[in-house]
Structure formats: C-alpha cells, structure tokens
Amino acid sequence: MRAMIRTILRLVPPTLILFWFAMVFVGPLIAPYDANAIQDADVFDGMSRKHPLGIDYLGRDMLSRILTGARYTAGIAMIATMLSVGSGLLLGLAASAAGGPLDMALSRFLDALISIPSKLFGLVVVAAFGSSIPVLVATLAVIYLPGCYRIVRSVAVNVAALDFVTVARARGENLGYVMLHEVLPNILGPVLSDFGLRFIYVVLLLSSLSFLGLGVQPPAADWGALVRENISGLAYGAPAVIMPALAIASLTISVNLTIDSIFGPQERGH
C-alpha cells in the first residue's frame, strides 16, 4: 500500500510537466473563457464554481488566463533552453575536440560572459532593445549558454581522457567519429540533467523579468506578468495573484523532482 502511494507520488511531477506542455499547444482551446474578455465586475473575487481560480484585477477569468499563459512561460522557456543547451553542447564538444587555441578562446570568452549576473544581463538588453518575445528568447539563450558550455566541456574533456577514447584515436578514427560515437553517448546523462536545470533557471528569470514588467508585454501575459498585474490583490490574499505564482512553482519544482528521480540529487547553482 505504501509502495503504491509512493509510486503514485513519484508520477505526479512528470504528469504535471506533461500537462503544462500540453497546455502550451492547447491551453487557449480548452480554457473555459476568452482569456482577455472581462467576465465579471467583482475584481479579485475568490474561487467559485464559475471561476475556479477566481477573477483578476479587471474581472477576467484566472483559470483561462493561466492556461493561456502556459504558452508564454513554458513555451518561451523551452525554446530558449533548447537554443542555449543545443549551442552549448555544440560549442562544448567542438572545444573539447579541437583543444588548443579554439578551446582557450571560447573558454575565456564564455567564462567572462558568466561574470555578468543573469538578471542584470536581462535588464541591460531589455533597456537597449526593448522587450519582445524574440529578444527575450535570444537573451535567455545567451545568458545560459556559457553555463551549459562549461558543463559539456568539462564532462567531455573527462570522457575524452578515458582509455576507450584513446583506443579509438589510436585506431585512427577521425575526430567526428570519436566525438559522436565515443564521447557524446557518455555525456548525454549530464547534458539532459543540465537541460532540466537550465529550463528551471530560464523559467525563473523569464518570470522575474515579466514580474518587473520588462518581460512578456501586454496583451500577452505569462505567469510572471499575471502575478505582476494582480499584485495589488496580495493585500486581500486574492487567488488571482497566488494561482499564477503556484503555477510557476508547480512547473519548476516538478522539473526539479523529476531530474532528481532520474539522475539522482544534483548540486544546484545558477
């Protein structure tokens, strides 16, 4: 019985992740109301049968707004993470394969880039370019690229020093074969787990920027923006401000728990 409960509990985080990613595609379709239409004059109303997650500061249905917002939070974060981890993987593998000056130049450059705190980087870019979804995706991808590069490179360099890689090189295999067949399969675990962690960081940063009013711009609204626009409801403990915050937490915590259950506990750091 306890084992069964444990198994069910273990399935909750991956299910939640799947749910939110499904919402990226079908969120607006299954939302009960138009996310931007004013339904009720009772702003910051609590949960009711008609509006299960309450009403926002303008009288819009929160459930619909959150389901629609998934598109921005999870969608943008996913694209940005794929760009960031993908290019980090490519550069990291290339650097560890080539070694020498290329490795040195890339490592120095990206290490220096890491010394700009992520939120600050985001703020400077938004100040210069204004905020639009392409700018956000590109900025988030660039911010987390150096971290991913660093992990890929260090794991790849370690694997490349193992004897089976030496054997492949001594056999006369070319660099491409060595990296693709010998090194890559052995770094996929760390890279996937890093992908999950980067995704969390991206969601957190994106939400924070939106919360500051510098991320996703109205009329579109991600979860961070939903918290921001309803923040005045905090004084009444309105669900309109609590629910989107919980949505963010449900996504990031689920990803965290899923990584832990697949790869074992990770050491986290931004």
Added chain:
Amino acid sequence: MSALIEVTDLHVTARQANGSDVELVKGVSFAVARGQVMGLIGESGSGKTTIALAVMGYTRFGCRISGGRVRIGDTEVTALDAPALRKLRGRRVAYIAQSAAAAFNPSRTIMAQVIESALIHGIASKADAKVKAIAVFKSLAIPNPETIGMRYPHQVSGGQLQRLMAAMALITDPEVVIFDEPTTALDVTTQIDVLKSFKAAIRDRNTTGIYVTHDLAVIAQIADSITVLRGGEVRETATTAALIHAPVDDYSRSLLAAAEPALRLTGAAQSIEAPVLTVSGLIAGYGGLDSTGMPHIPVLRDIDLAIAPGRSLGVIGESGSGKSTLARVIAGLSPLARGSVKLAGEILPATIAQRSKDQLRRIQIVFQMADTALNPRVSIEDIIGRPLTFYFGLTGEARNKRVRELLDLTHLPSSVGTRRPGDLSGGQKQRVNLARALAAKPDVLLCDEVTSALDTVVAAAILDLIVELRRDIGLTTMFISHDVKTVRAICDDILVLYAGRVAELLPANAILAPHHHPYTQLLLASVPELKPGWLEQSHSRARGSGEPINPRRPAAGCAFEDRCPRRITDTCDRVAPPLRALGPGRVMVCHRQPEEL
C-alpha cells in the same frame, strides 16, 4: 590462553541506493591471541577491509554491523555506545590505512596529526607526545625524525607517509593494530623497507595485529596465522606455514597457485628473423622542446629495443620509470623528440595523424583498466566489431562471424556479445579488451599493465590466455608491468627501465643467473617470496631507503647513482654509464664490469 581478539558470527550489511540491503560480511568468526598477527586475505569484494574496520566497531557510511560479536580483551566492542567507542579507538586499537597520502589531512602538519590520538586520549602532554613521536620516528627508520613532523603531508613521499601513518597508530602504544593493505600502493623496492620497519615495530612492542592484504607473499612475512576470505565468508583459517604448505580449501589453493606464477614458456630460441618492431635512440617527454631539441621534462632517454616476430618483450620498472610512455610513443599517442620507431624496417611517422590506417592497424595497444578501456554505452559485439569494419570493411554476417571467432579465441561465451561492459566481470572485460585488439590482426600487441588491476586468480587466467594466444597465433607482444614475477612468467626477453633509461636487457631465462645490474638485483631482491622468513633473510641494500625515482635528476652520471649500493664515487655521479653488450640479447648499462656484480 584465551584470545585477545575474538570475532563471532559477524554480519555487516550495506544499504543500497534503491533502499534494499545487501550483506557484505556473512557470519565471519576468528580469534587472535595476544602478541600474534593474523592475516586477512581476500580479493576485492571479499569484505576484508569491512571486517577489519568492524573490529574497531566502525562501519563506513550506509553500512552497519547487523549481527554477531566483537570482543577485545574484556571489552564487548559491539555493545559499546559512541563515547565508549571513541575511548577505544586510537587508544587500544589503532588503524593504518592503505593510502597514507589520502589518510593524512592535507591542511595540518604531520606532527599535529601523529600526536593527535595521544592528546585526544589524554595520555601525554603536547610536549611529551612530540618527544615520543620523534622516538617512534627513529624506531621506524624514518629519515630526518627531528624535523619531518613540521612538514605537511604533500611534502613527504608515499613510502615515508606510510611509515608516518604507522607512527600515528603506535603513538598511544595500542594493544591492537589493524593494518589495511598498508604497502599495496607502494613500489616493491619501497615496500620491502616499509614491511621491515612494520615487522620490527610489531616484534618490539609485542603488538597484536590484524593484517589485511590481497598479497599472499606479503602476508607470509608478517602473519602468524591467515584467514582466507571470499564473498564475505571465511574459507579457511590456518597457521601461515600450514596454509602455504598444505592448503585445504580449493579457493586457498587457487590463490596460492596464482601467487607463484608458473613459468609458462620455455624460452623460445633466439629468433634470427628480422625484428618486427625496432626502437632506436628514442627520446621522449613532455612540456615542449628546448633549444637543443630535448623535451623540457624528459621521460625516456636513449631507448633502444627490438622485438623479433613471435617473441615477447617484457618491460619492467617502477612508477616513474617511463614504461607506459614507451608504449604510448610506439603507438603514436605521445610525442617523440628524437630517435625512431620502425615497424618491419619501415620508419613510422611520430603521430597518429601522420600514420596510415594500415600502420595503425599493425600496432594495437591494450590498457590496464578494462573499466575505462571499454565504452560503457556500446555493446560488446560493436566494440569488437568496430575495428573489423574500420580496418577490413567487414559488415553484417561476415562481421558477426568474426566477432564470434574472437569471443571464442578469448574464451568468452558468445552470449556476452549483446551485453554492455557494465554487465561483465573485470576479467571478462579484459578479455574483450584483448579481443578488440586482436580484431585488427596486429603485428605487435602492446600490453600496458593488463593484469595489474585484476585480482590475482583472474590475472593468472589472463596471463594464461596471452601465453595461449602467443602459441596459437604467433602474436608478437610487448608486455609492460611493474611485476617481475609476471614478466618472467610469460616473456622471452626483459627490458629493465630506470628513470626513463635502459638499465639492463636480458633473456628471461637468464634472470636467475648472477651478474645483474644493481637495480635489477634490487628489484629481484625486493619481490616478496612465498615463504615465511624471507623478509628477515633478504638484505635489500638500497641506499636512501624508500625514496622514489627522482626523474629530475641531472642528466650527467647514472640515474640510479643515489640509490645504488655499488656506486663508484666520482664516477657514477659524473659520467654517464657505458652500454655493455654482453652477448646475444644481453645489454647492461653500468660502470661496473658484470663480473663485479
């Protein structure tokens, strides 16, 4: 007389990552009388260290003593609470770990750590403890006893750290000392001196000891009785003499057989064929080249060797002798500064990138650690199949057929083909490692310490396989090892390296004959023999006891000069020793005439 240490039906259980329990020690019992030393011998996974630690009431993280009793004197160790255990440990029972380099705290001075247990247990003031420590240093023949305590662990060599660890254990005059493989990490020439000082310390103090090791020859020198362990169970307990001369258990017999490798070859006649591999005037090293074209950190200097088809050259030397670098240079993995490597008379380019596919195919290298030599993500048949596809373009059924032949050749069941390296035992992995090299049909196989990481019984089986391959398919091999016994057992010729230079080259069957290079003599004299009393009779005469090879010694003079018992003052330290050809396949590099040695 009742025993001082009594272990009864000891069980130790470990909690695995998935939450289930696994028993490491399954009901072990033994007793040690006061003043006696008992050896615990076993392979990896036999539970020998776990048992030794349990005697101190200690288990590593995730493990617990799940049953049985341990008694020392009139103390029930298994019944003690944490404070009472702290009073026991370090005071009445002390521990000497395998790797002193890791067991010393890197950020404290040696003296602070040596006298710590005396201070913890309040048996001496700091000043008195220091005086006593210096006395113990002297009794263990540690150099610079007055000042060595002020150093930090990283400033002291491994052999000396191991003795300092013994001093740390002996500072409180404990009743019981537990030795956990204390010489395994050392080179043989260092090991013998450390063993001697341990033995003297045990005798002088009438210490009761438990000595954990995997090396039967070592334990035969130290222990009064021996307990043979396998898979967490006792296989046999006997006095040392009885176990060595009349083992009862099958497993004890196989351990014994593996410890004294039989000479597997009867020294094939000198081949008159042209050598398949020739190395001439080889100089190699790291850190780039200086203005004269010499490497900044030279590892190998003036190496000449030749291997005729079908023969096997053994290369022996201690850590730092450059033996692995030699294999890597021949395989094109490490750069060569000067000299040449010739394969069947044809000079090989220095690097892999410059060598042709066929040149690469004809030299194959097998590494020591089978764990890291096989890609854990690739199935065995793909590991062995890749060279077939790469060199011979074999695919499909033709490839599968050849893979099965190779598995058969290395005595692996064909069912391992679909499995991954992680599913295989250490010995099986090393066979796959060999099969992959053989797949290339090499002219020369370079074996770098291929049995060093294996348990003795498994290693013996791998040696048998290599001998069989030599006989059946006429394989030419270069066999690198730190173990004279192994090399002697399977090679035709032996090259002795010291500090990157050739000390001596000789036929394997000449090794027991007299007149060897002083370093060869030291090596031979240092290898423990499987007979009690050998340690007392042996007289290793190395100077500067326990100092490792110093590769940065100036190039002038003989590299071995600082350790050589036969050095000639004003000659050996100034003039490079001459190379003396002493007949077919015999070379010695020494100032002394062979007859003098």
Added chain:
Amino acid sequence: MNRLIGRLLFQRFLAAIATLWFVATCVFVITTLLPGDVAQELLGQSATPEAVAGLRTALGLDVPLLQRYGTWLGNLLTGNLGKSLVNGMPVASLIGSRLGNSLLLAGVTAAIAVPIALLLGIAAAVTRGSLLDRTIGAGTILIVSVPEFLVASAAVLLFAVHLKWLPALSQFGRINSALDFARVFALPVLTLSCVVIAQMARMTRAALIDALSSSYVETAVLKGASPSRIILHHALPNTIGPIANAIAFSLSFLLGGVIIVETIFNYPGIAKLMVDGVATRDLPLVQACAMLFCGAYLILVTCADIAAIVANPRLRVQ
C-alpha cells in the same frame, strides 16, 4: 606568504580587471548596438526632429563608434557617469543617494543569512540522511526552485495579510524608532535571506559532505576524535575554499534577489533605480548601475578565489 601565492593572487587580480573591462565592453556593445536611430527609437515616432537631434547630441551619437567607446571607458574610469536621459540629473548623484540604502539592505541580509546558512549546511552535512537533513534539503530545494517574488509574496501574505505583524511595503518616511526600522526592514530582509540561505546551505552541505567522506576524516574517527573535533579540526579547514566560494556565489545571488525585492517592497535602492531606468530606457543610468552590480559581483568572486588560494596548504607551504 610565498612567491607562488603572490603570483597567483596577482594573476587573479589581473583577471578581475580584465573581466571588468570585458563586462564594460559588453554593456557598451549591447547598449549601442540598437539598429537604426537610437534617439528616434527611444523617443518614439511622435518626437520632434529637434528633440531627436538634441538627444543624439546628448548621447554622443554623432561621434564615431570607437571614439564613443574610448570616451565611455574614460568616463567610467574617472567616475563621470553622465546624466540621466529622463530627468537630466547626474547619474552619480542619483546612485549616490540610493547606494547607502541598498548596501544597508545587503549588509543586514548578509549578516543574518551567512551564519544561519553555514549552521544549517553544517547541521545537514553532519546528520546526513537524517530527518533534519532531509527537511533542510526539501526546504532549500523548494526555495531555490521558485522565483524570489514568490517567496516575497508568500512572506507578505503570511506576515502582513494574515498575521498583520508587518507593513507590506517599505515606508521610509515614517522611521522614528528602532522598532519602525525593524518593521520596515523585516520583510525585504526575510525574503532575501531565505533565497541566500537556501543556496548557501546547499553548497555548504555539499562541500562539507565531500570532506566528511574523505579518508582523513575516517582516520580521525578511528583515532577516537569527537564529532566536534572532526568538524573543527579536520573537515572545516579543508572546506574553506569551497565554502568561501559558496558564500561569494550566494551573495551574488543576493544581487539578483535585490532587484526583485526592492521592486516588490518599493524599497528606494539602486536596484529599484535601475529597474525604473530600464522601464524608461534611461541608458546612462542603466549602464552605470550594471557596472556597479558587475563590479560588486567580481569583487565577491575574486575574494572567494583569494580565500581558496590562501587556504590551500599545497600552495601555502612548498
């Protein structure tokens, strides 16, 4: 202090300077890369041509790029941070009036968070696998996986809305007593501390567990050393480097947290100034604030590096 350490420290110092220069270049490049006419872009389509021309001169846009870069670096070095585009005030004085507030907030937070985080991290490592360890682990992972504004909102909900102990916003006009001070500071500091503590406690635990599973700690246990002796004499001296790193890293986290916390609590500090600057696209102000934050971050990281070098016995004693 030997020559090797001296050389390593000098290298670190040079590396910090080089990185600062790199960061300055990045900030310059990002803020000048804007395609098209920056002045027009900033003022919008409805701006008069005179206003655009005026702004262009104010931004120095009529000067060649390299020369602008030189001027910007020179101005940074001499502390000439330019004037705000929005209200024409010197950026230096805008920052100066707020710097104290931010430093106070960060200082109070660090003073509270660092000791608590170290204690929690050490406690978790020592009791590894116990209920306490697992509780600390679950709590910290919860906090590091949610945004700072969620922690802040939760704190407001609990202490200001439900318990009504504290005001939800910082009300700086009304500080008359120490109690007022505490009430105003409580929520911002609490929020920031939570975030910093969670991060630092996790890293401290990891570093200490590394040391505790080492062979030399096992040796100390087998000498009969007490748990406190093992922690103080054996484990901690070897974790100075990693823990200094954890502290620097977590305090840099504080820099990020400050941006959110100052905004949500309406706290008159630099971060709030910068966020307002970004919203109004007041580039000189944003540039100056960014350099200030990056500088602070670099100082932290360099200090941690230096601590690790000086604490390493292999480097200290040759």
